[in-house]
Amino acid sequence: MGAYLIRRLLLMVVTLFGMSVLIFVMLRLVPGNITDIIFDSAGFVNPAAKKKIERQLGLDQPIVTQYVSWISGLARGDLGYAYVSEKPAIEEILPRIPVTAKLAVLALIFSVLFGVPLGVMSAVRQNTALDYVLRVVSLSGLSLPSFWLGLLILMAFVHWFGWIPIYKSNTGSFWHDLALLSIPAAAVGFRSSALVMRLTRSSMLEVMRQDYIRTARAKGASEPAVNYDHALRNAVLPVVTIIGIEAAFLIGGLIVTETVFNIPGVARFLVEAIRWRDYPIVQNLVMFIAIVVVVTNFIVDMLYVVLDPRIKYEE
Amino acid sequence: MAVIDHDVELRRAGANVRGLGGALVHFVRRYPLGAIGALIMILFITTAIFADQITRYDPTSTNPRVSLAPPGEQHMLGADFMGRDVFSRIVYGARISLAVAIGATALGCLVGVTIGLLSGFFGGWVDLIVQRLIDIMQALPLLVMALIMAASLGPSLTNTIIAIAIPLVPNVARVIRSNTLALREMPFVEAARAVGMSEARIAVQHVLPNTLAPLIVLGTAQFGSAILVESALAFLGLGVPEPHPSWGRMLSESAAEYVRTAPWLVIFPGIAISLVVFGTNLLGDAIRDILDPRQRI
Numbered sequence: 001m002g003a004y005l006i007r008r009l010l011l012m013v014v015t016l017f018g019m020s021v022l023i024f025v026m027l028r029l030v031p032g033n034i035t036d037i038i039f040d041s042a043g044f045v046n047p048a049a050k051k052k053i054e055r056q057l058g059l060d061q062p063i064v065t066q067y068v069s070w071i072s073g074l075a076r077g078d079l080g081y082a083y084v085s086e087k088p089a090i091e092e093i094l095p096r097i098p099v100t101a102k103l104a105v106l107a108l109i110f111s112v113l114f115g116v117p118l119g120v121m122s123a124v125r126q127n128t129a130l131d132y133v134l135r136v137v138s139l140s141g142l143s144l145p146s147f148w149l150g151l152l153i154l155m156a157f158v159h160w161f162g163w164i165p166i167y168k169s170n171t172g173s174f175w176h177d178l179a180l181l182s183i184p185a186a187a188v189g190f191r192s193s194a195l196v197m198r199l200t201r202s203s204m205l206e207v208m209r210q211d212y213i214r215t216a217r218a219k220g221a222s223e224p225a226v227n228y229d230h231a232l233r234n235a236v237l238p239v240v241t242i243i244g245i246e247a248a249f250l251i252g253g254l255i256v257t258e259t260v261f262n263i264p265g266v267a268r269f270l271v272e273a274i275r276w277r278d279y280p281i282v283q284n285l286v287m288f289i290a291i292v293v294v295v296t297n298f299i300v301d302m303l304y305v306v307l308d309p310r311i312k313y314e315e
Numbered sequence: 316m317a318v319i320d321h322d323v324e325l326r327r328a329g330a331n332v333r334g335l336g337g338a339l340v341h342f343v344r345r346y347p348l349g350a351i352g353a354l355i356m357i358l359f360i361t362t363a364i365f366a367d368q369i370t371r372y373d374p375t376s377t378n379p380r381v382s383l384a385p386p387g388e389q390h391m392l393g394a395d396f397m398g399r400d401v402f403s404r405i406v407y408g409a410r411i412s413l414a415v416a417i418g419a420t421a422l423g424c425l426v427g428v429t430i431g432l433l434s435g436f437f438g439g440w441v442d443l444i445v446q447r448l449i450d451i452m453q454a455l456p457l458l459v460m461a462l463i464m465a466a467s468l469g470p471s472l473t474n475t476i477i478a479i480a481i482p483l484v485p486n487v488a489r490v491i492r493s494n495t496l497a498l499r500e501m502p503f504v505e506a507a508r509a510v511g512m513s514e515a516r517i518a519v520q521h522v523l524p525n526t527l528a529p530l531i532v533l534g535t536a537q538f539g540s541a542i543l544v545e546s547a548l549a550f551l552g553l554g555v556p557e558p559h560p561s562w563g564r565m566l567s568e569s570a571a572e573y574v575r576t577a578p579w580l581v582i583f584p585g586i587a588i589s590l591v592v593f594g595t596n597l598l599g600d601a602i603r604d605i606l607d608p609r610q611r612i
Contacts, residue, residue, distance in 0.1 A: 011450070018451035029467045136348070139600070143539070143593035145546050148566060148585035154574045155581060164574070252458035256547050260571060270459070271551050274466045286463070290454040 008301075012294050019290045020074075023283055024067050034083045034277045035059070057083060070283060080280040084273075089280045093266060093288070099167075100258070100265035103185050104250045106178075110189030111196050112243060118193075119200025119239075124227055126205060134197070141194025147256035150187040154260070167263045184261040188253040192246045199242045203235040210234075237308055244300030248293040342601075349601020355594025363409040372400035374407040375558045383577050393579040395565070401579065404560040405587050411561045412542050412591065415476055419541040422480035424534055427487025428526070434488070435495025436518045445492075449485040457482045461544050462553060470556040479544050483537050490533055494526045528606040535599035539592045546588050562588045 035053050054060045058069065073080055079089035122134040154164055165183050207213065208231050216230045251267055258268035266285060273281035304311050325331070332341045343350040362369065372390075378398035386393040392401040434445035452460065464478035498504065499522065507517045548554035549563025557564075565584040573580045 011447075014447060015450045015454055018447065019454050022451060023463065026463055026467045139596050140589070140593055143596055144589045145543055145550075145563075145585065145592075147547065147550050148581075148588065151566065151571070151574055151581050151585065154571065155578055158575050164571075249456040252456035252547075255458060255462070256550060259551065262571070271462065271553075274462060275552070277466075282463070286455065286459070289456070289459060293454045293456070 008298060012298065015294055016287070016290055020071060020283075020287060021067070023286045024070070025063075027277070027279055027282060028063060034279075070280075074284070074287070079284045082273075082281050083278045084276050084281075089284055092269070092281060093285060096264060096266040096269050099181075099263060100251070100254060100267055102177075102181055103188065103254055103258070103263070103265065104247065106182055106185035107189035107192060107250055107253075108243070108247055110182075110186055111192035111246065113193075114189075115193040115196025116200050116236075116239065119197040120204055120227065120232060122197065122201045123204035123208065135201075138194040138197045141190050142198075144190070145256070146188055146191055146253045147260050149190060150184060150257050150260035153183060153187055165261075167261060184257050184263060187260075188250060188257045191253060192243075192250065195242055195246060196239060200235065200239050203238045204231055207231045207235040237304065240303055240307060241300055244296050244303070248296040251289055251292075346601040346604065348597045349604075352594045352597025352599070352601065355590060356598055359409060359591045359594065360413065362406055363413040366406045366410055370400070370403040370406050372403040374399060374403040374560045383580075385577070386579050392583045393577070395577075395580055399560075401565075401583055404565060405562065405583060408560045408562045408565065408584070408587065409591075411472070411555055411559050412545060412588075414472065415479065415545045415555065416538050416541040418476035419479035419483065419545075420534055420538045422476060423483030423537060423541075424487050424530060426480070427484045428491050428523075428530065430484065431488040431491025432495055432518055432523060432526070435492035436499055436522055437514075442492075445488065449488055452482065452485040455482075457540065458544055458547055461548060462551065465548050465553045470553065472555050472559065475545065475548065475555050478548070479541050482544075483541070487530070487533055487537070490529050491526050494529055495522055498522045498525050532599070532603045532607055535595060535602055539595035539599065542588065542592050542595070 034057070035050050051060070058066060061069075070080065077090075079093070081087065082089050082092050085092060118134055118138075122131045122138075125131050157164055165180055167180050167184075213226060213230055216226045221230070254265065254267040255271055257263075258265045259271065266288075270282065270285045270289075272278075273285065332338050376399065378394070381390060381394045381398040382396055384390050384394040384398070386401075390400050390402065392405065394400055395404070430445055434442040455463075460482035461478050464481055465475060468474035468478055504517055504521055507521050508514075512520075545554060545561070546563030546566075549561040550567045552564075552567055554563055555561045562584045566581060
């Protein structure tokens with residue numbers, strides 16, 4: 001186990017290093033940086049002024065020098081300065097994280113709360129009308145773009161209540177915050193709950209065919225005891241994986257949802273920074289997302305050992 | 316134990332199915348949801364091909380007099396702010412969606428299969444490098460990867476296809492690699508080697524065709540997500556540029572504002588996206604049941 005852990009941690013470092021190179025090169029793949037965008041919109045280009053800004057931002061340096069200065073800064077906890085706001089990047093990124101994190105947690109709770117019980121129900125009543133309805137609903141969850149679902153929710157609010165639930169920071173009330181955030185969270189979480197439901201269903205069906213389930217029935221265990229104590233406990237492992245992966249990948253859905261609901265989180269901020277080619281923000285945010293994904297994957301793999309004692313990592 | 320009616324079971328399993336017509340009837344009976352999906356896909360593809368014949372208006376021609384006209388006789392699904400016919404834009408938008416989905420899926424699968432086959436069949440340092448690259452690419456959510464790709468390549472139809480195809484590669488490569496690893500140990504590979512076939516020929520002629528089933532299953536799933544990612548990119552303003560009408564972009568042009576004033580501009584393009592992706596998913600489920608009965612998600 002110890003050797004495995006060290007190997008895993010080393011691989012995580014390799015992955016993150018690779019990601020830093022990839023994102024750095026990709027952003028600089030196409031000629032044109034923030035100075036071009038600024039001067040394009042101004043309509044008049046004074047080459048000297050442009051050069052001066054490029055020099056200030058360090059964009060005239062060779063690409064390797066730029067990379068080294070970014071990474072060595074990162075190692076010291078210095079993320080550099082945002083191009084657009086000229087504030088330290090860390091001051092731009094950090095305050096935006098809690099909102100996105102709250103949204104992600106709520107969406108995840110939503111997906112587990114609906115996905116797991118409905119998946120079990122669908123599996124227990126396989127091929128009944130209920131199963132068909134649930135399957136079609138879950139499939140539609142995978143088909144609706146989450147930004148459109150968000151827009152539909154906004155539309156429903158306008159239609160029935162005459163107002164739009166706009167996020168305000170610092171309403172002061174925890175419950176008010178929760179209510180406002182749970183609407184966009186549901187828009188994102190619908191997709192994940194559909195995924196969780198489908199996986200729970202198939203995993204349950206797989207387990208319910210096993211001999212030990214027949215044994216449990218034969219010894220006279222009640223139907224709920226068979227379904228929950230015997231089947232669900234064994235079926236939950238793949239579900240944990242998908243929940244873990246979804247947790248990290250929710251950021252994709254959050255990008256569009258934060259845009260629709262006008263929420264000042266990191267996901268929407270990333271898109272704005274990409275548009276402006278605000279390198280310090282994009283690079284650091286992408287690294288942040290990659291770290292979240294890699295660490296989540298690691299936690300999920302470790303959870304496996306806890307949930308299923310048969311699994312041992314050795315090499 | 317219930318009594319088994321052998322005739323019913325045989326019919327269900329598809330025994331005595333004759334000809335193309337028979338196969339079709341069997342498919343519809345056995346997989347009604349899959350058949351609905353296939354129907355939606357046929358409708359989608361026909362719409363894309365015959366866009367010129369279906370529409371009355373040019374999707375790009377503007378007419379300030381009908382700006383934000385609600386659905387009615389002249390404009391079936393209404394008109395947008397610039398007075399462009401929404402129905403025409405949705406019909407022509409099908410072309411863009413179809414082009415991006417086919418292009419991205421094909422490119423993603425082509426590159427993914429090549430990489431997966433190479434690393435699975437030949438192993439060694441190629442495999443090591445490929446696995447690390449896959450790790451790196453999978454450390455970012457699909458949409459984030461596509462966003463950065465799209466932004467760094469610049470807006471065009473081809474670049475949108477590439478931006479969506481590249482994030483699809485690691486998934487395909489991983490599945491093909493694991494299939495190849497299993498196939499490599501099969502007796503027929505050994506037999507081919509025994510008769511003196513070259514390694515490259517074994518990989519292409521014997522291993523590759525056997526990865527087709529999982530590839531088709533995966534490809535259908537990728538097709539749906541390609542459409543979703545394209546619409547999200549367009550919604551964020553980083554997709555296929557004007558004048559191409561794209562469903563996602565129809566929703567981006569101050570959609571939050573139109574939720575109050577012109578709901579038809581929000582409802583119809585969204586229905587188009589959802590319906591097509593729903594169709595792909597229904598069809599994909601049926602295909603997976605047929606090709607890979609063990610794995611039912």
